[in-house]
Structure formats: C-alpha cells, structure tokens
Amino acid sequence: MKVLALMTLTGSVAVLTQSYAEPSSAAHKAAAAAIDRVGGHPNFSGVWSVMNTANWNIEPHLASAALEVRPGPVIPVPAKAIVALGAVGSVPAGMGVVEGGTIPYTPEALAKRDDNRKHYLERDPEVKCDLPGVPRANYMSLPFQIVQSGKTFLISYEYAGAVRDILFSDPGPAPIDSWMGQSVGKWDGDTLVVTVTGMTDGTWFDRAGNFHSGDMKVVERWTMMNENTIRYEAEITDPATFTRPWKMSMLIYRRLGEDARLQQFKCVEFVEELMYGDLRKEPLK
Amino acid sequence: MNANRFTALLAGLSIAALAAPAVFADPAAAAAGAYKAPMNAYGQPDLEGTWTNATLTALERPKEYGTRKAMTPEEVKKIEGGAAQLFAADAAPRDPKVKTTDLPHDCGLGFSGAGCGYNAAWIDPGSTVMRVNGEARTSFITDPPDGRLPPYKPGVTVPNMFMRAHYGENPENQTLAERCLTSFGYSAGPVMLPLLYNNNYEIAQSKDTVAIVVEMVHDVRIIHIGGKHRTDGERPWMGDSIGWYEGPTLVVETTNFPQATALRGAWKELTVTERFTRVGPHRVLYQFRVVDPTVWDASWSGEYEFTASKGRIFEYACHEGNYALSGILAGARADEATAAAGKTAAATAAPAAPVKKQ
Numbered sequence: 001m002k003v004l005a006l007m008t009l010t011g012s013v014a015v016l017t018q019s020y021a022e023p024s025s026a027a028h029k030a031a032a033a034a035i036d037r038v039g040g041h042p043n044f045s046g047v048w049s050v051m052n053t054a055n056w057n058i059e060p061h062l063a064s065a066a067l068e069v070r071p072g073p074v075i076p077v078p079a080k081a082i083v084a085l086g087a088v089g090s091v092p093a094g095m096g097v098v099e100g101g102t103i104p105y106t107p108e109a110l111a112k113r114d115d116n117r118k119h120y121l122e123r124d125p126e127v128k129c130d131l132p133g134v135p136r137a138n139y140m141s142l143p144f145q146i147v148q149s150g151k152t153f154l155i156s157y158e159y160a161g162a163v164r165d166i167l168f169s170d171p172g173p174a175p176i177d178s179w180m181g182q183s184v185g186k187w188d189g190d191t192l193v194v195t196v197t198g199m200t201d202g203t204w205f206d207r208a209g210n211f212h213s214g215d216m217k218v219v220e221r222w223t224m225m226n227e228n229t230i231r232y233e234a235e236i237t238d239p240a241t242f243t244r245p246w247k248m249s250m251l252i253y254r255r256l257g258e259d260a261r262l263q264q265f266k267c268v269e270f271v272e273e274l275m276y277g278d279l280r281k282e283p284l285k
Numbered sequence: 286m287n288a289n290r291f292t293a294l295l296a297g298l299s300i301a302a303l304a305a306p307a308v309f310a311d312p313a314a315a316a317a318g319a320y321k322a323p324m325n326a327y328g329q330p331d332l333e334g335t336w337t338n339a340t341l342t343a344l345e346r347p348k349e350y351g352t353r354k355a356m357t358p359e360e361v362k363k364i365e366g367g368a369a370q371l372f373a374a375d376a377a378p379r380d381p382k383v384k385t386t387d388l389p390h391d392c393g394l395g396f397s398g399a400g401c402g403y404n405a406a407w408i409d410p411g412s413t414v415m416r417v418n419g420e421a422r423t424s425f426i427t428d429p430p431d432g433r434l435p436p437y438k439p440g441v442t443v444p445n446m447f448m449r450a451h452y453g454e455n456p457e458n459q460t461l462a463e464r465c466l467t468s469f470g471y472s473a474g475p476v477m478l479p480l481l482y483n484n485n486y487e488i489a490q491s492k493d494t495v496a497i498v499v500e501m502v503h504d505v506r507i508i509h510i511g512g513k514h515r516t517d518g519e520r521p522w523m524g525d526s527i528g529w530y531e532g533p534t535l536v537v538e539t540t541n542f543p544q545a546t547a548l549r550g551a552w553k554e555l556t557v558t559e560r561f562t563r564v565g566p567h568r569v570l571y572q573f574r575v576v577d578p579t580v581w582d583a584s585w586s587g588e589y590e591f592t593a594s595k596g597r598i599f600e601y602a603c604h605e606g607n608y609a610l611s612g613i614l615a616g617a618r619a620d621e622a623t624a625a626a627g628k629t630a631a632a633t634a635a636p637a638a639p640v641k642k643q
Binding site for chain 1: 325326327331333453454455456457464465466487489490491492493494495496498502503504505507509521522597598599600602604605610611614615617618621
C-alpha cells in the first residue's frame with residue numbers, strides 16, 4: 001500500500017511540474033514590458049536563488065530520512081555517518097524540475113545512478129566542495145549574482161566562489177574540460193540562450209546520484225517573466241547516459257532588500273577534516 | 286649549467302621583483318592625453334574587460350634606486366633583457382642526461398623540491414617593467430618617497446607565509462594557498478598584487494555592483510556601488526568593499542579585513558582605498574592608499590597600470606586538483622615514520638656499543 005501511494009503521489013507531482021506559464025503568454029508579455037533593460041536586452045543583474053529542492057533531487061520526491069540509507073530491521077534507516085544529524089540530515093520533499101518527471105537514463109546509467117545513491121557520501125562532489133558545474137550551480141540553495149552590462153554577463157555563485165563568464169563570441173570547442181564548462185550565449189528575442197560544453201564528468205545534477213558523462217551539452221534558456229522572476233530551462237543532451245535529450249525547468253527568484261547581498265561560502269576549509277583528517281600528525285579520535 | 290637555469294631564473298626574477306618596484310602620479314596627468322574613457326550602458330566609466338598586472342616591477346623598490354621612482358632606459362633594457370634571456374634559457378631543450386637529482390632543490394622564496402617546482406612554461410610573472418603613463422617604474426609604492434613600506438610600529442610582527450609553525454602537522458597549519466583558499470601573496474587584494482603566475486582579472490559592471498574575477502583560486506571581489514560598510518563585526522574574505530564613481534574613476538574602499546589575509550601584517554584597522562581609471566583603450570591606472578594606524582605611523586600609497594589581457598580567463602579549479610596538500614601531509618607523516626624507525630634502530634643497536642667497549 002505504501003509503495004502504491006508513493007507512486008501515485010509521484011505521478012501527481014510530475015504532472016504539476018508542467019504547469020508553469022509559457023513565456024509566450026499575454027501575462028508574460030505584459031510583465032516583460034516593465035522589465036529593466038540594458039544594452040537593448042532584459043537586465044538580469046541582481047542576486048537570485050531558487051525556492052525549490054532540486055539540489056536534493058531533481059526528480060519528484062517525497063521527504064525521506066537521509067541522502068544515504070542502510071537496511072534496518074523494518075525499513076531503511078540513515079547511514080551511520082548521518083544519524084547524528086537527526087532531522088537536519090533528512091531530505092525535504094520536492095515537486096521535481098525534470099519535465100515529464102523522470103530522467104531518461106539508459107539501463108546501464110540508471111544502474112549507476114542507483115549505485116551512486118548507495119554510496120552518496122563518498123561520491124557526491126558537493127560533499128567535497130568541488131565546483132558544481134552547470135546546471136546544478138543554478139539551483140543550489142545558495143544564491144548567485146548576475147552582473148550584466150551592455151556587453152558582459154557574469155554569473156558569480158556564492159557556493160565555492162564558482163563563476164561563469166558568458167561568452168557572446170563563440171571561440172569554438174573548449175580547449176580543455178573544466179568544472180563549470182564553457183558558456184556561449186546568444187539572445188533569442190528577450191531570452192538568453194546559453195550553450196554549455198566542455199564540462200568534466202566530475203559534477204552531478206543533485207544530491208540524489210543523478211549524473212552525466214563528460215560529453216554532456218547543456219542548452220540553457222534564461223527568460224525574465226517579470227522583474228523579479230526568471231524562468232530557467234535547461235536541455236540536457238548526453239547520448240552516453242540518456243536515451244534522448246531531456247529538459248528541466250524551474251523558477252528563479254530575485255532576492256530583495258537585505259537579502260540581496262551575495263555572501264561567501266568558501267567550503268574548501270570546511271571539508272579539510274573529511275579529506276585530510278587521517279593525515280594529521282595526531283588524527284582526531 | 287642546465288641544472289642551474291631555474292635557480293638563475295628565479296634569482297633574476299627575485300632581483301627584478303625585489304628590485305624592480307614614488308608618490309602618486311597625478312591621475313589627471315596620467316589621463317591627460319587625448320584619450321577619452323568610454324562610458325558603459327549605465328553611464329559609468331567603462332572598466333570592463335580582462336586585464337593583467339603581470340610585471341617585473343614589484344611593490345617595494347630596491348634600495349639602490351633610492352628615491353628615484355623612474356628607471357633609466359638602460360636599466361629597463363638590462364632588466365627586461367635579463368628576464369628574456371632567463372626565460373629563453375629555461376625554455377630551451379634540456380640535456381637529457383640531467384636527472385631530477387641534478388636540478389636545484391632550493392631556490393629561495395619558498396620554492397623547493399626538484400627543479401623548485403616550476404619551470405618557465407608554468408609561470409607568467411611578466412616580461413616588462415611596469416610603465417605608468419609611459420614611465421618605467423622602479424616600484425609600485427610611490428609614497429613614502431623611497432618606494433618602500435614605512436617602518437612598522439614597535440611591537441608589530443609580520444608573519445612570514447613561508448615560515449609557518451607546525452608546518453605539515455595539520456591542514457590548518459598550511460598556507461592559505463596550499464589549502465586553495467586564496468592565493469600566495471595578495472593576488473585578490475586589496476591591494477591587488479601580481480604573483481608568479483595567474484595574474485589575470487576580469488572586471489564586470491552593473492548599476493550597483495562591480496565584480497572583479499581573480500584568476501588565482503577563482504576568487505570574485507564583489508564591490509557594492511553606493512553601499513555601506515557592514516557594522517556587524519564580521520570580516521569576509523578580501524574584506525568588505527564599497528565603491529563609488531568620481532568622474533572617470535572608480536573608487537573602492539575596503540575595511541573589515543580578516544586576520545587570515547592580513548596585508549603585510551595589517552588587518553584589524555586596515556583601510557585600503559583603490560582608484561581605477563581607464564587611461565587608454567588597453568590600460569587601466571590602478572592607484573592605492575593603505576592606512577592602518579596600529580601598524581604604521583604613516584599611510585603608504587602606490588600605483589601601476591593594468592593592461593588588457595590577450596584572451597580570456599580559464600578556470601583555476603585549485604581545490605579539485607589539490608593533490609599537493611595530501612602529499613605534503615602524507616610526506617610529513619612518512620618523514621616521522623622514517624625518523625621513528627631510525628630511533629628504534631638506534632635504540633636497538635645502543636646496548637651493543639657498551640658490550641663492544643668491554
């Protein structure tokens with residue numbers, strides 16, 4: 001019964017993810033007319049963040065006890081390393097951001113995703129404070145700031161000091177893979193379309209083991225719905241991992257007033273005990 | 286000879302660096318040519334672009350220049366020519382018979398290990414003496430007139446970043462750069478100072494923000510235009526920067542520095558004021574004034590010019606590839622194990638000696 005109820009609920013939320021207003025709607029057009037512009041384009045400058053739980057899991061999900069669990073006498077229980085966190089270590093529910101609700105993995109890739117979940121603590125690059133890649137950087141719980149002029153579009157992320165400079169002149173294939181990839185942008189009307197390539201296979205989509213290969217291409221569409229809301233879409237193409245291209249979409253909100261100030265989250269120092277603790281002269285017990 | 290190339294290279298650079306850096310040039314004079322700085326879409330002076338401050342000139346002036354802030358053409362030729370020769374020598378094919386054990390293992394300035402860690406391909410300290418409004422400079426510092434930091438107040442101590450207590454014992458005992466937290470030296474600043482490599486910056490401007498992307502350790506300085514300094518006692522990395530525009534100049538004032546990134550020992554009462562003025566299509570005049578009455582009786586000031594970088598900044602994912610930190614710690618543990626084994630062996634052998642004597 002519990003499994004059936006879960007599946008029903010999962011199906012319901014998957015449908016709900018399709019309910020965003022389309023950029024072509026009359027309501028959107030009226031709001032768009034009031035949006036500040038710079039260099040002839042909508043001005044995205046400001047501090048932004050999502051209000052969803054996509055960084056926990058981009059697929060629809062109910063709340064759960066932990067990101068990594070182990071078999072219990074009755075039901076799975078949190079992995080030993082998470083137990084002490086209690087409710088803080090649990091996973092908040094989310095409607096998901098994947099259009100259609102489910103990521104179209106190949107069977108082999110799906111098995112790897114599931115295995116990633118079993119070994120979450122040792123595999124999620126966020127645990128080690130690695131740079132997050134795209135699209136994940138955009139929907140982490142921490143905000144990002146866009147600094148846009150008539151010719152520049154810079155995205156500075158609070159998490160780990162990650163940064164992206166959107167290039168408006170295509171330099172050709174990225175000369176070397178990187179964690180944040182190479183972003184090439186062009187304007188499609190009032191939508192900024194950014195093609196991101198040249199990313200390593202070291203980043204994930206979320207804390208739920210969802211991953212990609214080093215051949216992934218991400219095409220982002222950034223559209224201001226009104227002065228304080230962005231509709232963000234990303235089409236993922238990665239034949240080595242997925243059976244077809246798929247999309248995620250979500251809303252991103254402007255931070256206002258005293259919240260509109262990007263802080264610093266240099267998490268590198270916060271993971272030193274995790275990564276190097278065993279190499280101390282006197283390891284802690 | 287090959288084995289000594291890098292030593293010579295570093296020695297040459299250190300001479301230029303320690304040797305190579307007078308009072309501000311008048312900003313108006315610096316910008317007095319026919320050049321008219323462009324304005325951006327917000328009506329602000331347009332400072333956007335990718336810039337570098339790589340140079341053979343350093344912050345402080347070598348004592349032999351005295352109070353002279355400009356180099357003679359002959360001095361410029363000697364320094365720039367010497368650097369070019371050293372780089373060419375280091376880039377030349379190395380004798381295949383040279384082994385790593387033949388390479389210099391201590392080049393000073395903290396560079397040690399086989400080949401001292403870097404060869405010419407890996408470094409980018411600049412190839413020219415700093416010009417400010419066309420004048421070749423002996424130092425960045427222009428005030429005091431000798432181009433050197435003013436005397437420290439009694440009791441002020443300045444930790445040497447390369448001489449850290451408990452080195453190798455814990456990750457927290459290592460330099461911020463070895464931990465991939467910030468750069469060696471003071472790349473992100475303020476004051477923003479060049480290093481052995483990665484001396485590139487990108488400036489982006491919106492109506493209320495200036496962002497300066499720092500290549501080294503991918504730091505981003507966020508400057509709040511028209512903002513106010515925080516008063517909550519918190520001290521963020523790189524301090525707390527606010528800015529405003531004065532005619533063609535961006536003025537940035539930074540306070541609330543953390544102790545971890547003290548500027549030549551100053552942090553608690555440190556205020557750095559920077560002035561960015563575009564003085565040519567490919568030049569930005571950078572001027573700075575440093576005040577900390579708890580560290581120096583007098584303020585000190587300086588200037589240099591950023592020049593346009595060729596190309597864009599690539600990602601410097603320091604932490605993600607930081608095998609050095611675990612290597613340093615593991616190496617220290619291995620050294621301890623070796624030393625302990627030696628002591629054990631000596632202790633085991635010790636009783637035999639008296640027996641022999643008998």
